[in-house]
Amino acid sequence: MACFERVESMAVAEVIRRLRRMKSLPVVAFVTLLLFNLHLLSDAVQKSAELTRWFLPLLGISVLGLVALAVLLGVNVVRLMRRYRHDAAGSRLTGRMVVLFAVLSLVPASIVYYYSMNFLMRGIDSWFDVKIDKAMENALELNQASLGVNQRYLMKYTERLMLDLGDESEAALALTLDELRREAGAIELTLMRDNGKVLASSNEDPTVLVASRPRAEIMQQLHTGANYVGLVPDEADAGLQIRVVVHHPRGRELILQALYPTSEHVSKLSAELEEAYNRYKELAYLRTSLKLSFSLALFLVLMFSLLTALLAAFHTARKLVSPVARIAAATRAVAKGDYDQRLPVPEKRDELRFLVSSFNTMTLRLAQARDAAARSQRKVELQRAYLQTVLTRLSSGVMTFDDDLRLRTANPAAREILGVGLDTYIEHSLEELGTISARMKQFAEALQEPLEDNVHEWREEVVLVGGDGRQVLMCSTTPFAQPEQGSVGHVVLFDDITTFVQAQRDAAWAEVARRLAHEIKNPLTPIQLAAERLRRKYLKRMPPEDAGVLDRATHTIVQQVEAMKSMVDAFSDYARPPRMQAEPLEADALFAEVLDLYRSAGGVVVEADLGASEVLIEADPVRLRQVLHNLMKNALEALEGRSDGRVRVTTREVGEEDARFLELRVEDNGAGFDEELLGRLFEPYVTTKAKGTGLGLAIVKKIVEEHGGIIGAENGAEGASIVLRLPVIGEGRGSASLTKESRSA
Amino acid sequence: MLLLCAMVAQAEGIKVQDGGVERVDGRYLLHARLDFHLNPDVLEALESGVPLVFDLHLKILRKGVWFWASPVWERHLRFQIRYRALSDIYQVVGLDTGRLGNYATRNAALAALGDIRGVELPTTLHLSPNATYEVALHMELDRESLPLPLRLIAYLTPAWHVSNGWSQWPLPK
Numbered sequence: 001m002a003c004f005e006r007v008e009s010m011a012v013a014e015v016i017r018r019l020r021r022m023k024s025l026p027v028v029a030f031v032t033l034l035l036f037n038l039h040l041l042s043d044a045v046q047k048s049a050e051l052t053r054w055f056l057p058l059l060g061i062s063v064l065g066l067v068a069l070a071v072l073l074g075v076n077v078v079r080l081m082r083r084y085r086h087d088a089a090g091s092r093l094t095g096r097m098v099v100l101f102a103v104l105s106l107v108p109a110s111i112v113y114y115y116s117m118n119f120l121m122r123g124i125d126s127w128f129d130v131k132i133d134k135a136m137e138n139a140l141e142l143n144q145a146s147l148g149v150n151q152r153y154l155m156k157y158t159e160r161l162m163l164d165l166g167d168e169s170e171a172a173l174a175l176t177l178d179e180l181r182r183e184a185g186a187i188e189l190t191l192m193r194d195n196g197k198v199l200a201s202s203n204e205d206p207t208v209l210v211a212s213r214p215r216a217e218i219m220q221q222l223h224t225g226a227n228y229v230g231l232v233p234d235e236a237d238a239g240l241q242i243r244v245v246v247h248h249p250r251g252r253e254l255i256l257q258a259l260y261p262t263s264e265h266v267s268k269l270s271a272e273l274e275e276a277y278n279r280y281k282e283l284a285y286l287r288t289s290l291k292l293s294f295s296l297a298l299f300l301v302l303m304f305s306l307l308t309a310l311l312a313a314f315h316t317a318r319k320l321v322s323p324v325a326r327i328a329a330a331t332r333a334v335a336k337g338d339y340d341q342r343l344p345v346p347e348k349r350d351e352l353r354f355l356v357s358s359f360n361t362m363t364l365r366l367a368q369a370r371d372a373a374a375r376s377q378r379k380v381e382l383q384r385a386y387l388q389t390v391l392t393r394l395s396s397g398v399m400t401f402d403d404d405l406r407l408r409t410a411n412p413a414a415r416e417i418l419g420v421g422l423d424t425y426i427e428h429s430l431e432e433l434g435t436i437s438a439r440m441k442q443f444a445e446a447l448q449e450p451l452e453d454n455v456h457e458w459r460e461e462v463v464l465v466g467g468d469g470r471q472v473l474m475c476s477t478t479p480f481a482q483p484e485q486g487s488v489g490h491v492v493l494f495d496d497i498t499t500f501v502q503a504q505r506d507a508a509w510a511e512v513a514r515r516l517a518h519e520i521k522n523p524l525t526p527i528q529l530a531a532e533r534l535r536r537k538y539l540k541r542m543p544p545e546d547a548g549v550l551d552r553a554t555h556t557i558v559q560q561v562e563a564m565k566s567m568v569d570a571f572s573d574y575a576r577p578p579r580m581q582a583e584p585l586e587a588d589a590l591f592a593e594v595l596d597l598y599r600s601a602g603g604v605v606v607e608a609d610l611g612a613s614e615v616l617i618e619a620d621p622v623r624l625r626q627v628l629h630n631l632m633k634n635a636l637e638a639l640e641g642r643s644d645g646r647v648r649v650t651t652r653e654v655g656e657e658d659a660r661f662l663e664l665r666v667e668d669n670g671a672g673f674d675e676e677l678l679g680r681l682f683e684p685y686v687t688t689k690a691k692g693t694g695l696g697l698a699i700v701k702k703i704v705e706e707h708g709g710i711i712g713a714e715n716g717a718e719g720a721s722i723v724l725r726l727p728v729i730g731e732g733r734g735s736a737s738l739t740k741e742s743r744s745a
Numbered sequence: 746m747l748l749l750c751a752m753v754a755q756a757e758g759i760k761v762q763d764g765g766v767e768r769v770d771g772r773y774l775l776h777a778r779l780d781f782h783l784n785p786d787v788l789e790a791l792e793s794g795v796p797l798v799f800d801l802h803l804k805i806l807r808k809g810v811w812f813w814a815s816p817v818w819e820r821h822l823r824f825q826i827r828y829r830a831l832s833d834i835y836q837v838v839g840l841d842t843g844r845l846g847n848y849a850t851r852n853a854a855l856a857a858l859g860d861i862r863g864v865e866l867p868t869t870l871h872l873s874p875n876a877t878y879e880v881a882l883h884m885e886l887d888r889e890s891l892p893l894p895l896r897l898i899a900y901l902t903p904a905w906h907v908s909n910g911w912s913q914w915p916l917p918k
Contacts, residue, residue, distance in 0.1 A: 055893060056900060140830060217853045231832040232847045240832065274831035278794040281830065282892065285793030289894035296897070 027072070027315075031308055034065040038304060041297065062300050069307040076314045089332065090325020094317045101313030105306060113302045120294050128284045136280050143273050147231055147262070151242055155229045157184065158244040158258045165191070165256070174200040187241065187259040188212060194223075194253040214245050214257055222247060222255060231262075231270075239267035323352045327359055339367035397473075397494045403487035405430040405451055417473065417496045418443065438659035439464040439471070450477050451490050461497070465659075465710050465725075472498040502705075509684070513572045521568045524561045531557035570695055571684070580620045580706055586732040587662055588613040588651055590621055594628045595649060604636055604645040612651040615662050616732040623703045630696040631666040631722055637689055638670035638720060645669065653728060661709070661725035672715040681713045700724070757782050759859075759884050759909035766866065766880050768917050773866035775803070777912070779859035779884055784904035787886070790895065791851070796827035798840070798890035799858065799907075801882070805866065805916060808877040817878065818870055823887065826854055859884075866916075878916040884909050 041058040080098065083091035161180050165173060173191055181189040181202040190201040190211040196219055201211035218228045228245040242260040262270070283290075323346055330341040341363050346353045391398055397414030399422070401407055406429050410422035420436050430451065434444030442464045450458035459476040475494040482489045535554040539547050588610040595608050632647065639645030648667045655661045673681060673688075680686050682701035687694035697713075700722075704711045709726040764777030783791070791797055800823050804816040823840040828851070835854030837846040848854035861882075872878055886907035888899040899905035 055896060059897070143831060215848060215853065217849045230834070230849065232834060233829070233832065233836070233845070270831055274829060277830050281794040285790060285795060286892055286894045289892075289898050293894045293897055 027311065030065070030068070031311075034062065034069070034304060037061050037065060038301060041300070059296075062304075066300065066303050066307060069304070069311065073307055073310050073314070076311070080314075088325075089328035090321040093324060094314075094321045097317035097321065098310070098313050101317065102310055105309035105313070109302055109305055109309070113298060116298055117295060120298070121291055124287055124291055124294070128287055132280075133284065136277055139273055140277050143270055147240075147242075147266075147270070150262075151229045151231065151244070154242055154258070154260050155227055155244050155246065158246050158256060159227070159249055161189070161258070162246055162248055162254070162256045163250070165254075174202070178202040181258075184258065185260070187261050188257075189259075190257045192255045192257065194255060196255075199254070212257070212259065214243070214255075218243075218245055239264065240270055323356060327355065330359065330363070334363060334366065339363050339370050395495070397492075397496075399492045399494075401430065401451060401490045401492065402482065402485070403489065405490075407433060408489065414494070417471075417494065438656055443473070446475065447477065447492060451492075454479050454488060454490075462494070470498065470705060470708055470710055471496060472501050516568050516571055521565060524564055524568075528558055528561040531561070573699075580623070582618045582620050582707070584616050584618050584729060584732075585621055585624075586613065587615065587617050587619065587624065587664070587726070590624060591628055591649065591651060591664070594625055594632070598632055598636075598647075604639050604647055606632075607646065607648040609648070609650040612653045612662050614731050615651075615653050615660075615728050616730045617662050617707075617726045618729050619707050619726065623706070627700050627703050627724070628664075628666075630700045634696050634722075635666055635668040635670070635720070638668055642670070654725065655728075660728035662728055663723060663725050665721060665723050667716055667719065667721040669718040670720055672720045673713055675715070678713060678715075682711065697722075757784050757904070758907055761882070761909055761912040764861070764882065764912060765914045766916055772868060773880075773916065775861065775864040775866055775880060775882070775914075777861040777882055779861065779909065781855040781859055781907075783855075783907060786902070786904045787907060788851070790891075791826065791828055794828060794830065795892060795895065796825050796890075798823055798825045798887040799884055800887045801861065801884050803864070803866075804881040804883075805870065806879050806881055806913075807873075808879050808915075816881075817872065818867055822864070824858055826858055872916075874918075879913045880916050881911050881913045882909075883911045 037058055041055070041062055080091060080095055084095055161184060164180060165176060177189050177191055177200045181204070186204075188201065188203040188208070188211060190213070191199045192213075193199060196213065198211055198213070203211065214222075214228070218230075221228050222245060225247070227247060228243070230243050231240050232243050233239070234241050240262045242262060243257065244260065245255060245257045248254040248256075323343070326343050330343055333341050342360050343356045345356050345360070391409075391411040394411060394413050397417040398409075398411045399407060399414050400409045406427050407422065407425055409426070415422050418440060420440055422433075425433055425436070430444050430448060434441040443462065446460070446462040449455075450460075455477065457476070457478060459474070462473045462475050464471040464473060473494045474497045475492065477490050477492045479488050479490050531554045535550065539550055539554075542550060591610055592608065595606055598604075599606050599608075628649075632649075635647045636645075639647070646669050648665075650665045650667075652663050653660060654663045677686055677688065682697050684698040685694035686698075687696075701711050704724050704726070707726050709724055711722065711724040714721050714723070760780045760782070762778040762780055764775070766773050766775050768774075787797070800821055803820045803822070805818040806814070806816050825836075825838045825840055827836050827838075828834075829836055832847075833849075835848045835851050837848065837854050837857050838844070846854070846857050848857060866880065886905065888896060888905060891899050891905075
């Protein structure tokens, strides 16, 4: 089936090719007809009997044909100019070839035309040379003079004949006239009155009954008194006769007309001379017209040659240029990305065929390469889309940086974890990312060093503190090669482990608490009961000295068991999951209330400088109160035994626009923290005091972190200092502004 | 200048002075007198020995029908006028009849050419007794008969268009 279709399409292509070849057939036929017409015109000029009458129609057809050729040429020129203006492929080459053809045909044709015209004009003029002209005139005059002598003689002779007639009657005159005619050798003698009335006539041919009468103009001449003699053709226009018409010499009102023959030889010579002269004069007169006709004919031939040559030039140029133009057009299309261009291969085995075949091969290979590239591109895109999907679905944040530490990509998880629309910061440097927010600054600072140093497999926990709390990220960076840029990029992978860390810690401490309750608290009650039983049973029976020892011992046991119970209860409280009941509150007012309790107790000097009265934070008031109680208790215990003990509590608002914090600072002038413990100060059971559970600061840290804050400890110039920061959510009414100093117990 | 040209053009050509058809002894005889005012170019050609042929076109038409309708009868008579240098005369020849006339002057020859006398019209035509008929006459210089080189100019130049238009006279019943 496919084979049949191919055969069919080939047949159609063959028909189209033939039709294209036949496209110029009408023009060729037209030009041939025009040439034939010009040939007929040439025959007509040469006086072909049949064609002479067709001269003008043929001329008209030729002119119309030439006009048609000119129009055809004009159409071609306009079409070429339009193509030239639109910068169509091949138009410039066609134009150049046509101009070349035009010059090549116009110059020689013009030269031939010019010299042909010159030759023709001079040739025609030379036919009518002045000498020949004069010779013809002279020959005619000679003939006229020769005949004139004879005519004058015959006029004298006729006048004498008139005298010989005498005064005879009309009847006698007729006889006399006949006799005189025979004597004179005249053809005819006619005697008339002045008014032209014929009196008598004699003709050598007796059958001629009516005499030839002189014309009116001759009669008019006679009336003026002058006799007439003239040469006239005979009736049959075969020879010449001499007509003489004379008056009566003695004044009688009579006119005698005589017709004398001329010799046959003279007649013949005269007729030939007259014929030649007439022909010569006619041709001389027609000289201008002849020149015009020849010029016109030559011009028509020239125009035909030129127009045909120019049309042929157009046709040839088109034929030569069309494969090149097709290649040029196809090359443009290829340049624009259309690789499916295939050109018809010329039939003739020449360089053009080779060029077209090579072009087709080139476009075929280009198309194959393009298809292969497209397939690869599609594959790469699919892989990229797959990667993109994976990255999008990842819960871990992924960011990539180039060699200059400019952000290249960031997945949605990265945007979500960092809380920043990173799409708008693509191509921004790490430093610029640090300016986005306080948390981003911490993040950028954490990454700066490993990225700059190209640390291989860097992994670290990064804590970010911002307006919305504390965030723990597990970050790792890995450098990777970027072959296309010839540089090294970095991929940063991070997870938000805040919740995980918290949960882990809570779970650990909950386990500790459970074990404590199980392992420690349960035996305490039997111990206490046993101690009390010993006391009850043996205290009264024992001697007073021993009873005193027992009393103190059992009392100590009971007291210490109580202490251990309270310690286990406190630890249970720490480990218990938070039951936060947060609400917006002005922290300064709450802190002022708590400090009032310590101030009223006297003893240690408690200084309060609460400068964040207008700040609102979101916190559980009970737990926040516990924080300050623990810190105050811690400070007061550190100042025990000192008379000049002093605790200073200050609050203030710190931070930037998007990360504002309430800072609470509790300072004392005690001995300060042990430097070795500074790093673990907020862990449970870390204490330097003899008394205490070691959970005070751990609970404070836990509550602060539950509120999204941070806490730190340091040794100042005078003593210890605890600083905590809690996120600010807005402005309050500013009801508690306090700067007081009082002494606590 | 244009007016002058127009007047000259009007003066040149062939004018019908008078004419008519008379019935003599059951025959129709046409008489007409035409004046020839030829352009100097035409006259120069004549003087230079170029024979001029004039075509006299006669028609009998039924009155009231379109002029270009087929005539009842028509006939062409051709006359030639030429100058003979040797005898210094002008010859007028009836090309159909062979009648020859020699004239000493050009005017006499042209007058003879324009003197149409006794041209016999046919009497055997089946003419409707109720209809009126007219005889139309048209004299024209036959440019086709001019020598070939002159023919082109004759066709392109108005001076060589020598004619009188159509003159009509009623055909007596």
